[in-house]
Amino acid sequence: MxxxxxxxxxxxxxxxxxxxxxxxxxxxxxxxxxxxxxxxxxxxxxxxxxxxxxxxxxxxxxxxxxxxxxxxxxxxxxxxxxxxxxxxxxxxxxxxxxxxxxxxxxxxxxxxxxxxxxxxxxxxxGDFHALTAAHDLLAATLDNSIYQGNVLKIDPRRVIWKRALDINDRALRHVTIGLGGPTSGVPREDGFDITVASELMAILTLSTDLMDLKARIKRIVVAYTYDKEPVTVDDLGVAGALTVLLKDxxxxxxxxxxxxxxxxxxxxxxxxxxxxxxxxxxxxxxxxxxxxxxxxxxxxxxxxxxxxxxxxxxxxxxxxxxxxxxxxxxxxxxxxxxxxxxxxxxxxxxxxxxxxxxxxxxxxxxxxxxxxxxxxxxxxxxxxxxxxxxxxxxxxxxxxxxxxxxxxxxxxxxxxxxxxxxxxVEEKSTFTKLYEDDDDLMVKINKIVKKIYGGRQAVLADKAQKQLAEFKQRGWDKLPVIMAKTQYSLTDDPKRLGAPKDFDIHIREFIPKLGAGFIVAMTGKVLTMPGLPKVPAATKIDIDENGQITGLF
Structure with a gap:
């Protein structure tokens, strides 16, 4: 075969x-x-x-x-x-x-x-390479702003924009950057997401034209100040440069x-x-x-x-x-x-x-x-x-x-x-939305849990509860929701197969993605940077002297 x-x-x-x-x-x-x-x-x-x-x-x-x-x-x-x-x-x-x-x-x-x-x-x-470059340009600009006097008063402990790479690399999930002395930046904890988890990817796929893309990029929240106010790409002044990298x-x-x-x-x-x-x-x-x-x-x-x-x-x-x-x-x-x-x-x-x-x-x-x-x-x-x-x-x-x-x-x-x-496709049908635009965030989440997963309710960790209260104050609590959840189960536990009943979905934190126009709910132990398996597919991929590729499925 x-x-x-x-x-x-x-x-x-x-x-x-x-x-x-x-x-x-x-x-x-x-x-x-x-x-x-x-x-x-x-x-x-x-x-x-x-x-x-x-x-x-x-x-x-x-x-x-x-x-x-x-x-x-x-x-x-x-x-x-x-x-x-x-x-x-x-x-x-x-x-x-x-x-x-x-x-x-x-x-x-x-x-x-x-x-x-x-x-x-x-x-x-080259689309993913352009996205990775744009994502990391934003990360570099953000850290440079902190290093060059921090005029935006960014709290290094509250930076939410990670770096990106389009390769599974578990070693980069949590890293420390800025080591090596005063000329190497401000030390802080950081991490990498896989490129497909970047908000820029979400924005690219939800934009309707080039100017919509730029407008959405401006709204990305990358960090918070010492006064806990959001810092956006517009504040950093690089929306135009990021858009240029994504023009093709x-x-x-x-x-x-x-x-x-x-x-x-x-x-x-x-x-x-x-x-x-x-x-x-x-x-x-x-x-x-x-x-x-x-x-x-x-x-x-x-x-x-x-x-x-x-x-x-x-x-x-x-x-x-x-x-x-x-x-x-x-x-x-x-x-x-x-x-x-x-x-x-x-x-x-x-x-x-x-x-x-x-x-x-x-x-x-x-x-x-x-x-x-x-x-x-x-x-x-x-x-x-x-x-x-x-x-x-x-x-x-x-x-x-x-x-x-x-x-x-x-x-x-x-x-x-x-x-x-x-x-x-010729049948008469009436498309019915799962939730209304003005439903609160938790109303939307619980409708997804009950009607789509067949579960009971969503349960928030302390961090998520605090974030929800903050989002309400900022007027972010009526945005659509993206559930970050294991694909293998209707629950947030990848080992629970079939169609379980009477289960809860556990939300550990929320991530605001205002450029994309939604809030991400992180459930269970789902990760935004996957790891490689014991025997990666890469070990089976090869190329001969004629440029013929083998092992790619």
Whole structure:
């Protein structure tokens, strides 16, 4: 069996100019990055209406057994694009952290991939490098302000802007900087976030144009003064410089699938520590060009799905016309207690237990008032009895489950699902927000805990309680909320699988991100700088004398 990268390397790609033309773009609308990649000049397209139907792909809680959310998204787009109407994909960019770590890339798999696969999973068009440089320029400017007389009265103990790196490096979570004497700065505690957790990444993916990007950057809170007043990027005077570094990164990237369906890949915040969606500009551009736009949200419905619907949709100006929840027999059996080594064996008892997780995620997505379908991403070891059990369960939940075999067959493996999606997007629906804009922060959080996770309530640590009181005084308590939570469980404990009941979500602290326009609630032990596994994926990646890459999935 060929690996994903072998399949991608054998593919015959079309010139990006042809893909652009097929998408309805003029040559003046793109800035080519070589043969098969381009930046889109989105400002040329703003006068076009968003005519497309939007389909959001999300999933159950991820497991080591695999779900294949991006693969289904790409395969479904190829299936829809093979018909009389046009389709496009709008996905996030992969981070080097998981590419070199454990999770892998984000370009799909098998015969349902976006290409050039290696480029996209590595440096691509340099967006993440630009974000990392801008993030660390801000950190350097902040520390320089303290060193050069501290005219802003910044309290070094209350600096909340960390440094960033797009590699998993646990040794950098907590560091001390400024050592080495008077010429080396002011000593203080610091740390690193992975680039995808940077507020600049969130801002990039939520901005509607270059000036909106700059306005949002100005509002970033980086520290507090000795009088506990917030210090912003505007106070430091470097919003213009940061925007200059991001002037190209803000433009969406155009590539293609193996079936030559146009694909826009842009932005990459993780859904367990940020909002987990691609950029508004990418999605809006696709909606202006195609009849069907397929997009996915990071991790499961409880994280990326909820954040797409509650944080991105109000800014996007368009809600999904249908939602697809991806599950696999293997993942559901693992969630139900079956060992990874035994997943190829039929186990209806474990599958039935694991279906509770699908049920909660399905119920959560149905609460938004748009049609929800289920994709059962098929593996060769799945039995007819297991598939029927899932389909019968989903039918009892008021939805339908469709087999997809896109890894092996590409778009041809999603024709039945594509037909159902085409019917679903034409249904009359009323999108219902989970919470109102003027709800207090804790009202919003508890609605997420109860309706999305199936839990009881949120419990605040002392630090979080003090912050909440401070936020109310500053008028920040009605902003949308981003829950930073483990992706592996509906709870804040990654080991509690399935669909637990009567549990609390523990919030240890809040992080204000005024540029992005939301408050982050840090729950459990979730970290903003991941670590590498015992055997990193990087140990399997190599290149030969001809430049041929191996081991990249």
């Amino acid at each position: 060929q690996s994903d990268i072998e399949i991608a390397q054998e593919a015959e790609l079309k010139p990006i100019s042809e893909i652009a033309e097929a998408a309805g773009l003029q040559q003046s609308d793109i800035e080519p990055y070589g043969f098969d990649k381009a930046k889109i000049k989105f400002d040329h397209l703003t006068n076009r209406p968003m005519k497309g139907k939007l389909i959001l792909v999300t999933s159950i809680n991820p497991t080591p057994a695999g779900e294949g959310k991006s693969t289904v998204t790409v395969g479904l787009a190829d299936a829809l694009n093979a018909g009389e109407k046009s389709a496009m994909v709008a996905l996030r960019e992969p981070s080097l952290g998981p590419v070199m770590g454990m999770k892998g890339g984000a370009t799909g798999g098998g015969y349902a991939q976006v290409v050039p696969m290696a480029d996209i999973n590595l440096h691509f068009t 990164a803000v433009k969406p990237n155009l590539v293609q699938t193996l079936a030559h369906t146009p694909a826009i890949i842009h932005g990459g915040p993780f859904a367990n520590i940020a909002q987990g969606t691609n950029s508004i500009l990418a999605t809006q551009t696709a909606l202006r060009l195609a009849d069907y736009v397929l997009t996915e949200a990071g991790f499961g419905a409880d994280l990326g799905g909820e954040k797409f619907l509650d944080v991105k949709v109000p800014r996007l100006g368009k809600h999904p016309d249908a939602i697809v929840v991806v599950a696999t027999v293997r993942a559901l059996k693992h969630t139900g207690g079956q060992a990874l080594a035994d997943l190829q064996n039929e186990n209806l008892d474990a599958l039935e237990k694991g279906l509770a997780n699908l049920g909660q995620n399905l119920k959560a997505m149905q609460s938004y008032g748009v049609p929800v379908l289920v994709s059962v991403n098929r593996f060769t070891s799945d039995t007819e009895a297991e598939i029927k059990l899932i389909q019968d369960f989903v039918a009892k939940q008021g939805s339908q489950a469709f087999l997809t075999e896109v890894w092996a067959k590409g778009g041809a493996g999603a024709t039945e699902l594509a037909e159902a999606v085409q019917d679903a």
